[in-house]
Amino acid sequence: MKKIVFTLALAAGLSVSAHAQKKVLLNEDFSSVEVNYEAHYAPLSLPGWQINSSIENPENPMKWCVYASGTTTNVNNVAYIDRLYSAGITKFSGELYTPLLDLDDSYQLSYQWEASPVGLDSSHPYDFQVKVVEDGTDIADAAVIWDFTDPEMLLESGVAPNAQGQLWSGWQFHTSKIDLTPWKGKKVRVAFLYKANTDRANCIMLDNVKVEQFDAATTPLAQFSQNSWNFGDVYIGSKMYSQVLTLTNTGTNGLSITSVDVPDGFGVQSDRDLSAISLKKNEEAKIQIYYAPQLTSAAQGNIVFHGNFPDVSIAVSATKKQVPAGGLFEGFESDAFPPAGWTASKWRTTAAGIEGDRAAIPNAYYQEPNYLQSPRIDGTAGPVTIEFSYADLYGGEQEGGADTSVRLKFSSDGGATWSVVDTYDYNDPYNEIIRKSYTRSANSDNCYWRFDWSLDYYDSETGAEAGQFYLDAVVLNNVYGANGAPSQANAVSPADGATGIFNRGVTLQWEPAQFASGYKLYAGTDAAATNLVNGKDLGNALSYELPALDYNTTYYWKVEPYNSKGTPGNIAVWRFTTIADPTVSTLPWRESFDNAVPPAGWNMTSDGTSYWAKNEISPYDGAASAMANPRSEGNTTILETPDVLLPADTPAFLTFYWGDGVAVSLLKPDTGVAENTTNGSDGISDLSFEIYDNGTWTQLALLSDKNNPYWIRERIDLAPYAGKRVAFRWVYKYYDYMNARGACIDNLTVELQADEKLSFNIDGWDAGKMNYNDVFTTSETISVINDGATDAEIASVTFANPNFSTSLRPGDIIASGKALTFTVTADAADAGKNLDDNLTITTKAGSTASFPVKAQVLAKDVRFFGFEDGKNGDLSVKDLTFIDADNKPAISLAFVDYPHRGDKIAFMVINYTLTDWPNPYPRTGKQCLVTFGPY
The missing domain is CATH 2.60.40.10 (Immunoglobulins)
Structure with a gap:
């Protein structure tokens, strides 16, 4: 017996002591009220029961009444209330009170109720509640103890959500039970409250109201569906x-x-x-x-x-049961598929609950060979038997069942010919786990069993309806070679003779060898494959990661399977050659990902089908970016740089742009610098940036924020690694495939640090054509970025021409790694003059940076409207008069969003960069006037 502590959630049922005979204070099923079945309703006139309504003299069923439900031969009376559509009243309420109850002990209230699914609507078309009203008090002072829209109250009363996740199912009776112990020793009435809130209000049916003595539980009690x-x-x-x-x-x-x-x-x-x-x-x-x-x-x-x-x-x-001598049991639980000795085409394993955690299934590729074949069977030892479980799942509505089938076949001549043993198709049960056993006799030691999937019918218009066949728990007898040494192992990766193998993270992988109980590994640069790994016993592992290898070197390796009978003879030796040395030794080093992903000298690994790839849609800059693509099979992919030699005398910065999503969904920040706002993993997917130093990968930044829509500029100070050989990698991993969106990186740079390094987020500013005496200030965001190691303090800001000015001032600080936004103003005081200038920033440390600015001032008798000085969505422009002649709402363009959509307008200023409607490109600048036809 073993004890499992704090690992499992389990329990089972108990009973508690009960009264010898339970006292019943109330048991009303409303059957004593006579109802004319044709009339449907009768007054709810029962001793002690009371009815209140918010409307005067309501007719049935707009007050609590008795309704004869069921059929003429099986009438069932229920308490009932509903909105009467012909009355024209939308909002009203009704209260139904039980007789006065003397709770001299612990009692439980139980009742059955039925409602329309309209009651589940979050807008609350109508309400149904329960209160306990103490004698002599007002119902308004009593708390609601049950509400048919309150999940916790429903669950505590015994009504659990249905299979669709709804709080309850409409148009069926539910039983609720409420502990009245809190009112022990008091006289009370139970009030059932109905409230119609909208014209969608529907009915409530109430039945079998009972108040019975019971023993209230004082502790949690566990009950299993089976013991x-x-x-x-x-x-x-x-x-x-x-x-x-x-x-x-x-x-x-x-x-x-x-x-x-x-x-x-x-x-x-x-x-x-x-x-x-x-x-x-x-x-x-x-x-x-x-x-x-x-x-x-x-x-x-x-x-x-x-x-x-x-x-x-x-x-x-x-x-x-024990597997027969010379036989085997195969549950397909291993990560390796097909299992040792088996062969397969288009089959795989998947999670299943037949035996163990996995089962074998065909991939169901139309018209392609699709089979799973057993190990070799020795028929000379006696009759051969196969036993297995299967489930053929089909949820379609096609009368003849699925268009696919699986056939069990047998061969006694090594697979040259096959005979059909049985067929599993529409003639057999679907959606059941079935156990089968078959026996064949053959005087041959070269026998095989095989499962063939086939598409039996295909409609060129509608396609095929495929079933899904699960195979598990296969038992074979007389397996050939079962009492001997294991077979040879076969290399999986690197392939024998492979070249250009990345030198880090080389993982040797091999297929399982039949009958092997373990494996010994040999690897090295010598032909005997011994000077790196010499006969290391790996148990039943099927892979081994080597330490970082030398560049441009041939390595040899072999795997020796073993069992109690020994090892196979003439073990094959495989080899591979690593890449030529791609080490980066000169800075600055830049990678734009414009040519390939992974770039030359880089490495990309993937778990399953998730991978990094070149993306040419909406990169941050240039022609392409690198994008991690999540796929349903395998949740991790890694993009890794070559080694980088960092100088010892001058520290370096590493910068790159990244986004948590596909590139087309990412925005460029106006300032040129958006900050990493990651606050831990978001539980959907993570992008981790890591550095390799002295044989260890260390995370330097976590990049995970689905709420940040921008390309984010990440800057890493590499000063702690000065003088070292390092490498970098981006590890993308998702946890929630349905919500994972991938990730992108672009414009990687490793460069030496400078105290101050100033640049601008745009190349310059052109005010365009300006009317004489106009003053125009930049509306777009302009920023100066300090990519240096220290903060930069502005000493002076100058223009050659007095027509330009800026919001920048001496003493302003441009923080290290940050951006400082500013504006530029152009004053068109000189008619007919082309202004061409530079904003020049000089810091206290002596650094300078220049930003080109220009404007074209028109003659005094020329008036130009470029609409750049207005705001996106403006409905008026200085010196122009707009007249909405038709005075009708404008047509609303589908699938786009913009200001004043569908409103009455004459003209409107549109900035194509600030709307979800980028079509109105202006001839100059970013803004123009637009108008719409009437709706």
Whole structure:
């Protein structure tokens, strides 16, 4: 027996002591009221019951009444209230009070209710609530103890969300139970409250209202949907699961589990961690029990759950079976596929709950060879048998079932010819787990079983309806060579003879060898493959990562499978050659990703089909960027630079632009510098920037912020690594494939640090044509960026021409790695003059930077309207008069967004860079006038 502590969420049911005979204060099913079935309704006139309404003299059913539901032969009376559409009243309320109840002990209220699914609408078309009103008090002073839109109140009353996630199902009765113990010793009435809020209000049906003495739970109580499970026959070495069991807390809030006692060979798993579980009253958790027997495992026992509730248990049992001598059991649980000795075309493994955690399935590629073939079978040792489980899943509506089938075939001549043993198609059950067994006789030691998937029918217009075939728990006998040494292993990566292999992170991989219990690895630059790794025993591992290797060097390696019978003879030696030395030794070093991703000398690795690739759509700059593409198979991809030699005497900066999303969705910041606002992982995907130093990768920045829509400029101070050989990498990893959007990087630069390094976010400013005596100030964002190691203080700002001025002032600080925004103003005081100048910044340290500015001042008798001095969306322009002649709403353009969309307008100023409608490109500048036809 083993104890599992704080790992699983499990429990089981108990009962509590009860009164010998429960006292019932109220038990009303409304059947005593006579209702004319044709009339449907009758007054709710019962002793002690009271009715109130917010409207005067309401007719049925706009007040609580009795409704005869059901059929003429099976009438069921219920309390009822509904909005009467013919009355023309939208908002009203009705109250139904029980007789006065003397709660001299602990009592429980129970009632059945039914409502329209309209009640689930978040706009609350109507409400249904319950209050407990103490004798002598007003209902307005009583709290709502139950509401059919309150998730917690519903759950505590025993109404759980349905399979679609809705709080309850419309048009079916639900039973709610409420503990009245808080009112023990008081006289009360229970009030059922109905309120119509809109013309969509619908009915409430109420039945079987009961107030009964009960023993209120004082602790959490655990109850399982089943208290025993028999696994039946289970092969040693396999793993079988129970059905999903439901754990419900039928006691007070806060059920938690501290430990679970589990017989050897058995185990449990749940939909959440034990340490995090805290079940409210009537809340559920899902668990499964599994059995993974070994020779010495128990075959029966009790799984006992401990927590803040009385211990409970589930009885478990199974019958262990042993694989026959010379046979094998295959559950397809390994990461390697096909398994050792098997061959496959277009098959793979996937998560499944037949046996263990995975099963084999065909990929279902139309008309292509698609099979899974067993290891070689020796028929000379006697009849050969195959046993397996399968499930053929199909959810289509096609009357004849799926257009696909799987055939089990047998060959006794090494696969030269095949005979069909059985076919699994529309003639067999769908969506069930089925166990099959077949036997064949053949005087041959070269036999095979094979599963062939095929497409039997294809409609050129509608395509095919495919089923999904799951294969698992295969048992074979008389496997050829089962009592001998293992077979040879085959190299997977690097391929034998491969060249141009990146020198870091080289992982040797090989296919599993049949009958191997372990592997020894040899690797080196010598032909014997011994001077790097010499016979290292790796157990049953199928891969090994080598340390960083030398450039332009040939390496040899081999894998020696072994078992108790020995090793195979004549083990093959494989080889590969690393890339020529791509080390970066001269700075500055820049990579734009315009030519290829990965660039020459770089390395890209991927887990499955996620990968880094060249992206030519909306890069930050140039022709392309590097983009990480998430795919459903494999959630990690890495882009890695070659080595970089950093000088010892002068530190360096590394900069690059990145965005958390596809490039087309990213915006360029107006200032030229958007800051990294990452505050930990967002749980969807991360981009990690790391440095390689002295054999270790270290994260320097986490780049994960889906709320930041900009290309972000990341700057890393490499001073701590001066004089070292380093490398860099970007690791993209997603956790939520459905919401992962990928990531981009662009314009990588490694350069020596300077104290001050000033630049501007744009190349210059042109005020364009200006009317005489106009004054125009820049509307776009202009910034000066300091890429130096120290803050820069402005000493002077100068123009050669007095017609220009700026908001920059001496004493302004441009922080290291930051941007300082400013404006430039042009004064058209000189008619007919072309102004061409430079804004020159000089810092106290002596650095200078120049920003070109210009303007064309028109003659005094010329008037020009370029609309650059207005704002996006302006409906008026200085010196122009707009007249909306039709005075009608303008047509609304579909799929675009812009100011005053659909409003009454004459003309409007549009800046194409500031709207979701980029079509109106002006001939000059960024703004122009637009107008629309009437709607």
